[in-house]
Amino acid sequence: MKSQEIEDIVFEVLHNKNEYSQQYIGQFGIDQSTISLLRNGKRNINNIKLSTTKRLVDAYNYHNCINLRTEIDNRLFNNYDHGE
Secondary structure, eight states, X not given: OOHHHHHHHHHHXXXXXXXXXXXXXXXXXXXXXXXXXXXXXXXXXXXXXXXXXXXXXHHHHHHHHHHHHHHHHHHHHHHSXXXX
């Protein structure tokens, strides 16, 4: 994964509050206070720890994996002959 990709993912997770709530991100081991500081610009995104970056990427990957699984399940269900 390239540096720019990681930066884009971190930005997406921190700024897309509809898809990534503080509670959701917190499940990956990041304090909600840290998330709040980053989202409110009181802490510089460029100065976060590598471990925090990894956890944000994990949150992104897990979220996208779940969305992909749901999409696959929906397609399979819609294509399944329900005996009608």
